[in-house]
Amino acid sequence: MPTVSMTVNGENVSSEVEPRTLLVQYLRENLGLTGTHVGCDTSQCGACVVHVNGKSAKSCTMLAVQAEGSEVSTIEGLADGDTLHPMQEAFRENHGLQCGFCTPGMVMSAIDLVQTNSNPSEQDVREWLEGNLCRCTGYHNIVKSILAGAKTMQG
Amino acid sequence: MYDFKYQQANSQDEAVSAQSSAEDGSFLAGGMTLIPTLKQRLAQPSDLVDLSAINDLVGVSEEGDSVTIGSMTTHASVASSEIVNSKIPALAALAGNIGDPQVRNRGTIGGSIANNDPAADYPAGCVALNATIITNTRKISADDFFTGLFETALEDGELITAVTFPIPDRAAYAKFPNPASRYAIVGVMVAQTGGETRAAVTGASDSGVFRSTDIENALGDTLDASAAKAVSISSDGLNNDIHASSEYRAHLVSIMASRAATAAG
Ligand SMILES: Cc1cc2nc3c(=O)[nH]c(=O)nc-3n(C[C@H](O)[C@H](O)[C@H](O)COP(=O)(O)OP(=O)(O)OC[C@H]3O[C@@H](n4cnc5c(N)ncnc54)[C@H](O)[C@@H]3O)c2cc1C
Ligand code: FES
Ligand code: FES
Numbered sequence: 161m162p163t164v165s166m167t168v169n170g171e172n173v174s175s176e177v178e179p180r181t182l183l184v185q186y187l188r189e190n191l192g193l194t195g196t197h198v199g200c201d202t203s204q205c206g207a208c209v210v211h212v213n214g215k216s217a218k219s220c221t222m223l224a225v226q227a228e229g230s231e232v233s234t235i236e237g238l239a240d241g242d243t244l245h246p247m248q249e250a251f252r253e254n255h256g257l258q259c260g261f262c263t264p265g266m267v268m269s270a271i272d273l274v275q276t277n278s279n280p281s282e283q284d285v286r287e288w289l290e291g292n293l294c295r296c297t298g299y300h301n302i303v304k305s306i307l308a309g310a311k312t313m314q315g
Numbered sequence: 316m317y318d319f320k321y322q323q324a325n326s327q328d329e330a331v332s333a334q335s336s337a338e339d340g341s342f343l344a345g346g347m348t349l350i351p352t353l354k355q356r357l358a359q360p361s362d363l364v365d366l367s368a369i370n371d372l373v374g375v376s377e378e379g380d381s382v383t384i385g386s387m388t389t390h391a392s393v394a395s396s397e398i399v400n401s402k403i404p405a406l407a408a409l410a411g412n413i414g415d416p417q418v419r420n421r422g423t424i425g426g427s428i429a430n431n432d433p434a435a436d437y438p439a440g441c442v443a444l445n446a447t448i449i450t451n452t453r454k455i456s457a458d459d460f461f462t463g464l465f466e467t468a469l470e471d472g473e474l475i476t477a478v479t480f481p482i483p484d485r486a487a488y489a490k491f492p493n494p495a496s497r498y499a500i501v502g503v504m505v506a507q508t509g510g511e512t513r514a515a516v517t518g519a520s521d522s523g524v525f526r527s528t529d530i531e532n533a534l535g536d537t538l539d540a541s542a543a544k545a546v547s548i549s550s551d552g553l554n555n556d557i558h559a560s561s562e563y564r565a566h567l568v569s570i571m572a573s574r575a576a577t578a579a580g
Contacts, residue, residue, distance in 0.1 A: 162321065178318060179318070179319055179320065179321035179363070180316040180317070180318050180319060180353070182316075182350075182354075201351075201354055201355070202351060203347065203350075203351050203418070204495065204496065206415070206417065209417060215391075215420045216416060216417050216420060217417055217420055217421055218417045218418075218421075221346060221347060221350045221351060221417075221421075222346060222350070222421070223321065223346070223350070223363075225321050225323075225365075226343075226346065226365065226367065228323070269416065269417070272416065273416070288416055290414070290415035290416070290497060291414065291415025291416060291417045291418065292415075
């Protein structure tokens with residue numbers, strides 16, 4: 161079996177994996193990072209979004225071996241101890257989640273949006289969320305959360 | 316997913332020889348089509364040859380009257396490329412509306428045209444702009460490249476290295492997306508290059524992208540949007556599925572063509 165090495169939330173990790181192991185399986189099953197979710201098998205729901213070299217990616221549609229040498233960050237890497245990342249805090253403040261299943265992907269996707277476009281409009285946020293589905297909230301408070309999170313992230 | 320062997324190629328030559336020495340090798344680009352296919356066990360390649368480390372397959376350049384895009388350039392990079400935005404803004408807009416941000420961060424132009432999904436956006440862009448597909452062995456005009464449903468002129472093991480687009484005088488793409496996947500239910504690219512008007516339609520036909528001469532004749536030299544809107548397209552051979560009937564798709568072809576003509580100005 162090939163060996164794959166990458167950094168995940170700043171830590172070096174290295175493991176033997178079958179080439180067919182998806183990045184999301186590697187994160188959840190090998191590393192125990194179960195904050196990244198799997199909500200579909202058609203690459204459409206975005207529950208699995210992580211960052212690979214700073215860009216959001218669907219970890220269910222990437223092989224672990226494709227992340228060789230990459231910097232991967234997941235929802236678990238955002239908070240600083242007990243202090244939530246501003247985007248996480250904004251979701252809490254604005255009631256941006258109900259069951260929470262979609263939330264890790266929403267937050268990771270939202271942070272990529274703000275890194276790409278530091279002052280997004282409501283329309284920008286709604287278009288950006290094309291790849292993130294939520295079965296509970298109706299999106300209203302997710303959009304509100306992301307706009308608030310974007311403001312705090314700008315500082 | 317069935318098991319397979321995986322290898323990352325460091326050069327075009329290495330990719331081509333790794334693919335040809337494999338029993339049933341497949342190139343892996345962004346994986347946005349191939350990995351979902353493997354997950355559903357709809358394909359069983361013996362080997363995947365990953366192209367992502369081949370640096371000379373990535374990037375956008377301008378030479379004379381044309382823009383060349385490397386096959387491993389992602390949709391997000393095309394959408395944000397300064398060259399594409401200034402020379403062929405319609406193509407930047409097309410790339411920026413493929414799927415969703417995560418699909419655009421990984422999916423590539425080479426993977427999209429090699430796959431030739433009948434609802435993909437790039438095939439319409441390539442045909443309307445009269446692009447040339449460059450491979451490791453030859454150059455193929457877009458008119459000859461897309462040969463049918465998920466079918467192209469590529470030989471087994473032929474590697475797309477780049478796509479060259481002549482810079483049009485004006486062009487625009489209008490797409491009516493499927494609300495769930497963002498693939499085109501119907502998409503029409505209208506372009507005028509050196510006096511020639513072309514209109515290429517994706518999403519509509521069960522044999523993939525096609526040029527509509529009826530629309531092209533109606534558009535004429537002035538890109539007459541209302542004339543395009545008035546064209547009655549036959550629903551024969553158009554897709555008929557849960558997303559849209561063939562009659563509805565036929566109607567959308569004229570509507571999208573007229574919207575594209577208006578946007579092209
Ligand atoms: C949720 C979702 C939504 C999408 N929405 C859209 C949409 O709205 N419009 C649209 O057009 N597309 C859409 N796509 C498809 C997307 O654009 C893919 O990125 C694209 O079709 C395939 O590109 P890839 O780089 O991911 O190729 P891969 O999946 O890696 O490869 C696809 C095929 O091409 C072959 N191949 C790849 N590169 C080369 C090369 N250089 N030379 C020869 N053969 C090669 C591979 O062997 C494979 O057979 C969507 C995909 C998803 C998952
Ligand atoms: S699990 Fe649904 S897109 Fe990845
Ligand atoms: S909060 Fe339940 S799926 Fe989004």
